[in-house]
Amino acid sequence: MxxxxxxxxxxxxxxxxxxxxxxxxxxxxxxxxxxxxxxxxxxxxxxxxxxxxxxxxxxxxxxxxxxxxxxxxxxxxxxxxxxxxxxxxxxxxxxxxxxxxxxxxxxxxxxxxxxxxxxxxxxxxxxxxxxxxxxxxxxxxxxxxxxxxxxxxxxxxxxxxxxxxxxxxxxxxxxxxxxxxxxxxxxxxxxxxxxRPGYANDWEIEVMRGPHADPGFLTQQDWRDFCSLSWKVDLNSNRVGTRLNAHRFTWARDSGGVAGGHPSNVLDGSYPLGGINTNGDVPVILGPDGPTSGGFTVIATVVHAALWKIGQLRPGRDTIRFREVDFDEAMALTKHVEYALDPAHLEDL
Structure with missing residues (x-):
């Protein structure tokens, strides 16, 4: 004033x-x-x-x-x-x-x-x-x-x-x-x-394996199961993490050694955004408000170009199948996303 x-x-x-x-x-x-x-x-x-x-x-x-x-x-x-x-x-x-x-x-x-x-x-x-x-x-x-x-x-x-x-x-x-x-x-x-993106109730989400995958943590059959099973999105999912249904992996080792008794235990380390954290038998996709570190395996990581799909998963209803991609395909998917974001491709009304 x-x-x-x-x-x-x-x-x-x-x-x-x-x-x-x-x-x-x-x-x-x-x-x-x-x-x-x-x-x-x-x-x-x-x-x-x-x-x-x-x-x-x-x-x-x-x-x-x-x-x-x-x-x-x-x-x-x-x-x-x-x-x-x-x-x-x-x-x-x-x-x-x-x-x-x-x-x-x-x-x-x-x-x-x-x-x-x-x-x-x-x-x-x-x-x-x-x-x-x-x-x-x-x-x-x-x-x-x-x-x-x-x-x-x-x-x-x-x-x-x-x-x-x-x-x-x-x-x-x-x-x-x-x-x-x-x-x-x-x-x-x-x-x-x-x-425009295609939304679904049954999703395919692209991942890269690890940092804790086969052969040191999962068996080859565990990894095949991970990429072939249909995973249900749990009702208790939010910005911190998207919980999936429990699954009993075989594991390539008997325990976590000094990190703990369960094979999913590791010495505390950094978690990546989009990492699929396995707490015992429960996989959780780490969201943008997730924990930065912890003592559980991260068996796969959602590639950046597919992270948007996590935001559209409906808790308690949707299902996921994971598809493994390599670095080159992950980069190609990113280019596809960036193409749609180019202002030159928008229409004037």
Whole structure:
């Protein structure tokens, strides 16, 4: 607010009006665990005990930002399972990507996904439960959400309670602010149907074996089983990890030796993002809020280009089959993902 002040010599001078950040949105229904995220999160801090956080489905998140003219890493919202409603406080564009079946609306009228739509102050977006296929939705706003950076990122790290809005999921009545450069942006873009990801209830997910696979930890038959069985996604899955059904591997050794009695025990070591951690008989795919280290084998690792699929697995319903790929195929898959993210391939509306 503009005002006046008195200097040391008694002169009265004008005080410039403070520039307030535009209100991006007000949360009317927060959903299950809606969080502010950015991409790629806090990389390089694993040695200090921080997994990167960021979106579980990095592809849908980055596409949403591209559609509203942001850089792929601008802060936006991750909305698991839908059931979400917000009121906007700015004039610009927004985009909703991700899971099917949420029936999003803008001011009560059906709203398209995978394309930008124009909004004005007072407009409301609402979505029901995302019946799928898919599980998570992503909302990007032109300019990006303006929350403080913590350790170089705005991403909410739920395990550590940092980043995002006070390190927590959004609650009814929360207000988020917008980076000023996003106000008034009106260009509308759409991701062509041919470049949109295919969601399913039965997924194929690409992995590379190890670091703890055969022949030192698993038998060759164990590995064949791992890549041929259909794995059920457990209901108790979240951003920390995606639990799968228990399976009794044969193991190539009798015990973990000095690390412990079970063959899945190892001396504590670093865990990779997307690592498939085997705690006894229970495999868990480590998510972006997962533990940075521990004493259990990691029998395979989801390749980067397939990590987005983890974000769309529906707990309690979906199944997975793992497919082993080599380094060259993993890199080719990454190029395919990056092709779809190239702004030159978006359609103007």
């Amino acid at each position: 503009a005002g006046t002040s008195e200097s040391s010599d008694g002169a009265i001078t004008d005080v410039p009006e403070a520039t307030e950040r535009p209100v991006a949105l007000e949360v009317l229904e927060p959903g299950v665990q809606t969080t502010v995220q950015d991409y790629p999160g806090r990389r390089g801090l694993q040695a200090k005990g921080f997994f990167p956080a960021g979106p579980v489905d990095h592809f849908a998140f980055r596409v949403a930002n591209r559609l509203v003219g942001n850089e792929p890493g601008a802060a936006g919202l991750e909305i698991p399972m839908g059931r979400f409603r917000v009121r906007f406080g700015f004039h610009g564009v927004v985009a909703l990507t991700g899971a099917d079946g949420a029936r999003p609306t803008l001011n009560g009228e059906p709203m398209p996904t995978w394309e930008a739509v124009e909004v004005s102050p007072g407009d409301m977006i609402a979505c029901g439960i995302a019946k799928g296929p898919g599980f998570r939705l992503y909302l990007a706003l032109s300019g990006g959400i303006d929350v403080p950076e913590v350790l170089g990122s705005r991403a909410t790290y739920t395990m550590g309670g940092i980043g995002g809005l006070d390190g927590r999921a959004l609650a009814r009545g929360d207000r988020l602010h917008l980076a000023a450069e996003g106000v008034g942006r009106t260009r509308r873009l759409r991701l062509p149907q041919s470049l």
